[in-house]
Amino acid sequence: MPIGQTLPFTAVRWDDVLFVVLAIMLLGSALLVVTMRDIIRCGLAMIASFASLAGIYVLLGNPLLAATQVLVYIGAISILVLFAIMLTQTKNAPTRLVFQTQAWIGAVAAVVIAAIIAGTVLTTTWPSTGAVAWTATSDIATMLFGQYVLPFEVVSVLLTAAVVGGVLLARREPPADKEDRS
């Protein structure tokens, strides 16, 4: 039995419900990311926000992006972050003061930025089609390996460089006396 376009007994569309739920999850978990004391929990909240965003990508008719979001952000970046947290977490590190002294100015600035963006968005008339256009993965593939092949290659080089750079930076410096032995 196919599910209807709208919530039963109401004119509220499923899409809208889904959107609201996902948006609340997204913003809520993002807020938790920036406000919680325990940094490990922050990391976990970040995973939640990434996941909600993947859901929104589906709503926007872009399943490939959603998949990529899950794979890259949740699968790679979040894990990386969690590892970094574990590497840098010291027991005596002060966990009390998570915020800067300038935090309240930052909050005000953030609110103002949000207001400006929202105001701008709402007062602008966009050339919107009014409906989500489904993006086929094959179209993306065609474009990525056709028109955008050069950027694609550049990005691959960048990624390689980043990996090498990351390894070099994070490498433990060999102590001087060991250098003599080698």
Added chain:
Amino acid sequence: MSNSLDSYLVLSGLLFAIGTFGFLARRNAISMLMSIELMLNAVNLTIIAFGAFVKPLHVHASVIALIVIAVAAAEATVGLAIVIAIYRNKKTPLVDEYDSMSQ
């Protein structure tokens, strides 16, 4: 609501603002990196929303978003590596104690 570009853009703006606040307010370097990721995601959301609603941008937006994700990954790699390297020298992940630039 889900068919309106505005709602996605506003959502993205809010996410960006939260990321901004995190970047400005948190003391921990890794928290700041996470905030940057949030902001990048907000940008990505914008791009994809435009792609879904604006005809000429269709598919192109997806490609750009993919590239952004790739770059974000590279950024995360290098950024975390730097944080670890600094942590080794300074023995603290707290950014406000990194002030070698003030000399």
Added chain:
Amino acid sequence: MSGLPILSLITFLPLLGAVLIAVLPSGDPNLIRRTALGTALATWVLSLILLVAFARTQAGFQFTEAADWIPSFGIQYKLGVDGLSVLMVVLTTTLSWISILASFGPIKFRVKEYMISFLVLEVGMIGVFVALDLFLFYIFWELVLVPMYLIIGIWGGANRIYATMKFVLYTLVGSLLMLVAILATAFTYQAATGSWAGAFDYEKLQAFAAAGSFGQNFQLLAFLALFLAFAIKVPMFPFHTWLPDAHTEAPTAGSVILAGVLLKLGAYGLIRFAVPLYPYAAHTFAWPIIVLSVIAIVYGAIVSIVQPDLKRLIAYSSVSHMGFVTLGIFVFTATALQGAILQMINHGLITGGLFLLVGVVYERTHDRSIAKMGGLAATMPIWSTVFGFFILASAGLPGLSGFVGEFLVFVGSFVYAPGIVVASIIVMVLVATYLLWMFQRVAFGPVSDFLAGLGDHVTDMSRVEFATLAPLAALIVVFGLFPSLILDFLNGPVQHFLVAAGSAVGG
């Protein structure tokens, strides 16, 4: 003109020497010293050839060389000399080799760097006098600053950092204003003619100015900016306070060049650029500048009286003497301007000599305070005689060159307005007061305990030291008796200046 680019040769020969020194081994200071002296002497000889070849009766610029440099803005590499610049070039090259010779003894460490700085300095100074493109002029003007900064800052006295910073910052403020004025002038020219061609070319701009094409308000602003730059360099009261500090801390040769050439850059700029390009503004501001000059003349002399340090005293006397130059420029009479230019040259020779002489004493005593001296006439008779000679020249004794310049400025100003001279002639007494009082305390009386304590260190002048002073002394006598040797060169420039300044010829 002839195919040989003699001006470029003169300008850049010292640079060649500097490069040569840079590749010499720094372990052999004598070789470096001789190379530097050789370069400076070669430049000097070239400049003398220029002096002889120069056609004194011919108006306008000679030996001009021009090549496009940044054509999109009409900036050229353009050189040329008239009678004024030719004299200044020769003064520069003369004082340069004398200064380098005088540095043989006193400069003992980092000889290589010192000599390179000095030769680069010479490039800048000559360049300023021969450049006919405003942008090129500015480049050379700034080029002078760097080596001088190093010379004071590295080889100077105890308080050298303060002095050199003050010198550089002060001059930089001026030169930035000058850059603004130059650019504004070029933009105005470009806006009026619709083309960048010649926007930095002095001759074109001057012709443009002579036609009255610069607006009055623009002239006032541009003139003020340019004037400030030059006034700081001259230096005019009240922009003079960098001078005593810089002079006191600079090494001897640095002081010689500073007094002998660097101060002349400002006066040269006023004569060459500030007045001919903005004649309306020059006339508008003439009286305030005259008043400042008179203040500088009298005030510099009064302050000199109580100076406890030999070099500082001479520095303040420079303020007084250079007041004559600015006074002579801004009364717009032929006589006064001739006097002002004579005074520029004489001041270079005389004050240069005085600084060399103080350097001689400093070499032996490592002290410059007047209070500690006394009775040097007994221990250093030749030095005292020469010192006395230069003091008399500085005091404007007739028969020596200082007199003619000052008197011409006075006469020219008297024609313009007798009140100027009445207000400033008291300097005749003041100059004698501070110089003779200083001479009395340094040379006369019984030998001071300080000097007696130094014993045999206080020897009379050596041959090399005498060799640095003899040419200056000879020139002072010759120019005192035959000022026409200089004045003959000045016909064209003075005529040009007066026409450009829009004032009636003569006076």
Added chain:
Amino acid sequence: MTALLPLIPILPLGGFVLTGLLGRRYPDDAHRIAVWAVVASWVVASIVAVMALLHASPFGTGGAGITLWTWIPANGFASGFNASMGLFVDPLTACLLIVVTTIGMLVHVYSIGYMAHDPGRWRFFAYLNLFMFSMLLLVMADNFLLVFAGWELVGLCSYLLIGFWYPRRTAAVAAKKAFLVNRIGDMGFALGIMAIWTQLGTLNMQDVFAKFGSVPHEWQIAIALLIFCGAVGKSAQFPLHVWLPDAMEGPTPVSALIHAATMVNAGVYLVARCNPIFGAAPEVMVVVAAIGIFTAILAASIAFTQTDIKRVLAYSTLSQLGYMFASLGVGAWTAAIFHLMSHGFFKGLLFLDSGSVIHSVDGEQDMRKMGGLARKIPITYATMLVGAVAISGVPPLAGFFSKDEILGGAFKNGFLWVWAIGFVVAGMTAFYMFRLMGMTFWGPSHVDPEVEHHIHESPRSMTGPLILLAIPAALLGLAIGFPPETGLLHQWLAPVFASTIAASGHTEAAYNFFGVDGALAIGTTALVAVAIVLAWRLFGVEIPVLGLRAQPRPDQVREISARRGLALLYKGSFNKWWFDDINNKLFVEWGGKLAAAAFWFDRTVVDGTVNGIGTVTAGAGGWLRRVQTGRVQNYALGIALGLILVAAGYLVIAAR
């Protein structure tokens, strides 16, 4: 003939250069070149002077000159400043040439002996030669700028020679003082020259005199006053008289040559030379006369009480110079030159005599430590007596004629007050001169016994010039000043002053011995006689034949001077009427304070402003530096705020 003119100054100049270069190497023979140079110059000058005084060709009555080269060229500018190196000789210059070269030569010869034991002798002769050059340049110059050059150069030589014994502090200070006070006068002279140039466009003297009538009268007065200003400085007239007594710190031949016979006369020469200028400004003539006669009585009153033999002579010089200026002021031009010449000889003689006295008593200058020297140094005594009698104005010696002409001129030209003061001064002169003679040569000896036994007459090189100078001091008046007002000198100088005298309107009544002139002469002589006798009574010696009793009673002098009323005058005279103290307070102390205040101003206000700007900038930088915390997040906040600002700004603009 005119080709000879440059030789006159150039010979001593050459002497100066050679002595200066070689003197250090051959100190024993240093004087030879110098002395012979001056002798040669004297020979040439004598030939030239005789020719000029006889109004022979090429000099004629108007004089003749030669231009050596253009000193400062006009250089093609319509009214460009120009001046030539030119020499000019007319009868007035010739008179000065005689005085300068003759006395100069004799002083050179005298100095051979006087300076025999000084290690810096070569320097002394070099300076003397330089002085001769400068002085000759001054009197022979054909334009004002060259006169000014000579004017300054003689000032320089005076400086060098006063400060000859430089290790002595007083000498160095006196030298400086002389130069500075002179410069004050020179300042006026320089202004005068500029005024002349501005008004007439030439500095050649003959041209200036010819055209001077066309100058507006107020400028005529200004120019005359300014030139007189220079003369006041050089000739040490009130109020610039303070340097001359101090100048006695120099060696005595210098005092004789420069500060008595030649340089100090330069002012008189200048005013006489510029007689057309002063003739056009009779108001200034009165000033000249007033300052001259005031200086005469002021200096004479100071000379009363001084105890330094040279200082008495110095004040006497001031006084006599005052006479000359008074004479110029009243329009008795020739009389002034006459007195200049005679004074040059007898005052030069007196100074050289005093030098001989000082030489004999081992450098002692205080007259209270002399006395009774007449027998021990007879030649000096005899010649000095001639000089003293001459200066006192006893007929028929030189001083009588010249002084009589001055007083007669003042009386006859209507300046009775000048005559009256001059009359008194004549008596005062006789008194202080014989006080000097008495304290030095007569009475019992007060010489330090240490020195007493080797008092000796000076060597022949010194006594020779004394005798040679005594002759003109005694006979010059008879030779060129007799008969009065029509003598040789009057004939010589008549063309120089003729036009000015004619323009002044003073009708020169013929000299009438059995009339007013005779009465004046006899009156003056009588006063002089009384004064001499008075001095004799107080300081004198016993001359039994004439029934004069010896009454050398210094205590009596002290007693008289201590009387009420006289005490203040005595004190004033002794302290030179406090001029030095006033000057010291006014210029040295207050001037020094002014200079110190100016320096303070320079450091605190002018430099303080500069450094203040520097400090403010540095402070602002230091304060702003705190913004640069080095913390990334602060910067990020800045970026965020900046973003907000830009975006908000854009919105505001877009909303319009």
